[in-house]
Each structure stands twice: as C-alpha cells, then as structure tokens.
Amino acid sequence: MPVDVRLPNILRPAAGGQATVEATGETVGEVFDDLIRQHPGLREQLLTPEGDIHRHLNIFLNDDDIRYLGKLDAKVGESDTLTLMPAVAGG
Amino acid sequence: MFGSRWAGLVGGTTSHGTLGAVLVLGKNLLDQVVCHCLDGYPLEACGLLAGSLEAGGTARITGLYPTENAAASARIYEVDPRGMLRADRDAEAQGVQIVGVYHSHTHTDAKPSPTDIDQAPDPDWRYVLVSLRDLHPSVRSWQIQDGKITEEPVVLE
Numbered sequence: 001m002p003v004d005v006r007l008p009n010i011l012r013p014a015a016g017g018q019a020t021v022e023a024t025g026e027t028v029g030e031v032f033d034d035l036i037r038q039h040p041g042l043r044e045q046l047l048t049p050e051g052d053i054h055r056h057l058n059i060f061l062n063d064d065d066i067r068y069l070g071k072l073d074a075k076v077g078e079s080d081t082l083t084l085m086p087a088v089a090g091g
Numbered sequence: 092m093f094g095s096r097w098a099g100l101v102g103g104t105t106s107h108g109t110l111g112a113v114l115v116l117g118k119n120l121l122d123q124v125v126c127h128c129l130d131g132y133p134l135e136a137c138g139l140l141a142g143s144l145e146a147g148g149t150a151r152i153t154g155l156y157p158t159e160n161a162a163a164s165a166r167i168y169e170v171d172p173r174g175m176l177r178a179d180r181d182a183e184a185q186g187v188q189i190v191g192v193y194h195s196h197t198h199t200d201a202k203p204s205p206t207d208i209d210q211a212p213d214p215d216w217r218y219v220l221v222s223l224r225d226l227h228p229s230v231r232s233w234q235i236q237d238g239k240i241t242e243e244p245v246v247l248e
Contacts, residue, residue, distance in 0.1 A: 008213070009188070009213060009215065010212065010213045010214075010215075056210075056212065058172040058175065058176075060172075060176055063176075065172055065173070083176060083179075085172065085175050085176060085179060086175075086212035086213060087169070087170075087172070087210075087212065088137075088139070088169070088170035088175060088212050089162070089168060089169040089170065089210050090167070090168060090192075090194060090203070090204065090206050090207035090210045090211070090218075091135070091164075091166050091167035091168065091204050091206035091207060
C-alpha cells in the first residue's frame, strides 16, 4: 500500500529535490525497494552494501522508531508516514 | 537573562569562513545555548538550531531545540532521535527548518573534533561549538564540508 516517505534535506537531491515521495510496500523494506526503484541514487544513502539501514539514518514509522518495530521487516499500513532523519552525533 | 554577558566570548570575528557565510542569532538565544551547555556539564550537551539559510551564506537562527544527549557522555553526544523528530515537526509547523546543531566540549576547544567532522550529517548545516574548558565559555560556529572545517563569524542581534 502507498505510504509517504519524508526525506531530510541531504537526501532530496537524489530524489529530484522532492521532500516527500510516495512509495508502495507492505513492509518498510518493500517501501525502500520501491523508493530506490523510483530514485536509484538513494540506494547507497539508505542501505549498506549488505542491505542494512545506513547507520547515519534514523527512521520513524509515524511516531515510532523502526528499530523497535522490526526495522526493515516492520509492517506499514495505509496512510502511514515514514520519516527519515539524519543521525546527529559527534564529540 | 544574561544580556550580553556571552557576547565577548563569541569567536569567529575573522573571515575564515566561506565567503559570505555568517551565523546570525539573538543574544537571548546565545544565552540559552550556553546555559543549556552549562546545565549539562560534566556531560556534553546538545541541541538543534532552527531558522533559515539565506542566499549569500547567512544562517539566521530563530529558535533552538535543546535535546537530550542520548550518549550521556562527557566525550560524545548523540541527539536523541525522538527529540530530532519533534524538533523537525515543530520547525516545519513554524515555517522554518533545522539548520544546524550545537554541542559542548567539556575540556577542549570550541572547534570540531575528528569525530564531529566524521559524523557531520549535512554539509549545509552550521555547527556551533561551546567550550567549557575555561572559566568562561567560548562559542564558535563552523561549516563542515567534505571533511574540512571553515569557521564563520557569529553576529549577535
């Protein structure tokens, strides 16, 4: 089912400048697959070569961090919103 | 609360930064940044800067989102992800955006560390460092792009 994927500024150039992209899938992983199909330039910024979520990203399914929902296996529902945020850290 | 107490502690008065790049914020916001960092001591404190990035390189800070340091460390910081989400939503609702981050260095200069440079999330952001090493805090603002740092002047309004 279609969900809105909200992108942080740093990822928007790879998505044609769009702040929000509609993508389809039953899980976060499937939504990412569709997102990457639409915008192949996002692949290396979203996923590691092993297919895991890039460590520089935090991803929320509505208000919940997907790390606690099964990560890429987290199921998405109609009208859900995935929000991608940069991980902000340093020292 | 502190008026211009911190005004003399703001660095970046020379033009090291990218041509035209400057950080503008109100004295009250500077007070809040420094106070948050002092309150967090002996751990590093962190928060998000909201405002706008203007043509010509000016970053105009109009609001702050002090956040929890999820790392709870005197040497590293991690903006709590949920805090980042709330800040981003609130900034959008107010018609501004998150344009940078501030954090404290408890025992080193107000200059990005190798860790700061390696983990800088956005080349368009501004990185405000507050050093608590000395009796009086010092505040400096930086851009971090392609592994390189450039300091920018801080203009207080």
